[in-house]
Amino acid sequence: MNAYIFTGQGSQFVGMGKKLYQNSDFAKKLFLLSNDILGFKITDIMFNSPIEILKKTKYTQLAIYIYSFIQAKLLDNFNPDMVAGHSLGEFSALASIDVFSFEEGLILVEKRGSLMQKICEQIPGGMAVVFGLDDHFIESFCKKDKGIVVPSNYNSPGQLVISGEEKALKRVCFSLEKKGAKRILRLPVHGAFHSPIMFSMKKKLEIFIENIHFKDSKYPIYQNVTAKPENKCSRIKKNIIEQLTSPVKWKQSVINMIHHGARSFIEIGPKNILQGMIKKIFNEIRKKNEM
Incomplete structure (x- = not known):
């Protein structure tokens, strides 16, 4: 079975998406749409800005979300048996499997990133x-x-x-x-993500998220908060709010995916940073089975 996994913060690099923009009409259309929705040129930040600008949470999250969604949609055969995303990657995964639209996801990620950036500056x-x-x-x-x-x-x-x-x-x-x-x-971040420090933004995001239209998922998504497969939109919505102050249970999610039949993990994102983790988890399972 095929599991598609989506990277989070830390996978960004200057120039990310530039080749997609130049070589794909579909990608170019979505990049330009993103600029219009956001009211500024995220493409300039992704393609040309100094890394210190791109590393700012409010830009990093948008850049990775846009890149990952485009990459997923450009795959010849995007037909997952299950999906998961590491932190921010969960939002890319949800948009890619049509739990919410690309546009609504972009607005949601922009709000999440801006709120997180404010807390980083305050605490x-x-x-x-x-x-x-x-x-x-x-x-x-x-x-x-x-x-x-x-x-x-x-x-x-x-x-x-x-x-x-x-x-x-x-x-x-x-x-x-x-x-x-x-x-x-x-880590090269200036905030305490997935900790109680993020609590003050939880209610704000919860109010904002009520305006986003969620659908049930066609594919099981193993969410960071529970590490269990979810399909119902009400549960998915609750879990991405809880994710702000809860730990990312990535190891537990991957173990559950393997136990449920995943043997191939296809990574989506600017850089492959999850594959090393997957190998270590596979090795641990093998050792336990040999004991």
């Missing part, structure tokens, strides 16, 4: 990838800290992202280094 925070420690061990250190710091992305075996306010994040990273983390990598 200093960040995210860090911890390599080589058990998930439960990392969770216990987050719970012990007096500040706001939580697990935010369960990516793969031995790779967990933590997210929180700057001082708390630094304290926990320092402690985990002392306790044997192989490596700790700060």
Whole structure:
């Protein structure tokens, strides 16, 4: 069975989409439509801007959403048995399987990105990838800290992202280094995504999302919040709101997809950054089956 997986923030690069724009009338039409809807030239930011501009959350999310949707629709045989998206990638996945229209998804992603950018500017925070420690061990250190710091992305075996306010994040990273983390990598973001810090934008997005028309999905989508297949639009809508303050259960989602028959994972997005995680998850399942 074929699973189509959509990348999130971190897969962007300057020049992304330029070849699609130049070589496909369909892509060019959607890029120009995006410029019109947004009221500014997202194409200029994607194709030509310095990376520091493109890395701003309010632009990054739009750029990846547009690119991923176009790439999916240009595939010769986009016929998934199941889909999933990593964080922002969930929105690209939902638009690609027609749960909402490209245009409505673009407006939704623009709103989400702008709200997240505001919180990033108001509350200093960040995210860090911890390599080589058990998930439960990392969770216990987050719970012990007096500040706001939580697990935010369960990516793969031995790779967990933590997210929180700057001082708390630094304290926990320092402690985990002392306790044997192989490596700790700060992510190039200026906000504590998928953490309680995002709570203040939850209600605003919930009100906004009521104006977006959702449909039931033809394909099961394994959502970040539950890691389980969803089809009903009411559940899908609830889960993408909860995603703001809940961890991305990517490892759990992939394990469930494999157990439900997925053997081929086709990655959609500017860069292939999920394939390495998939291989580690497959290897962990094989080891357990051999025991």
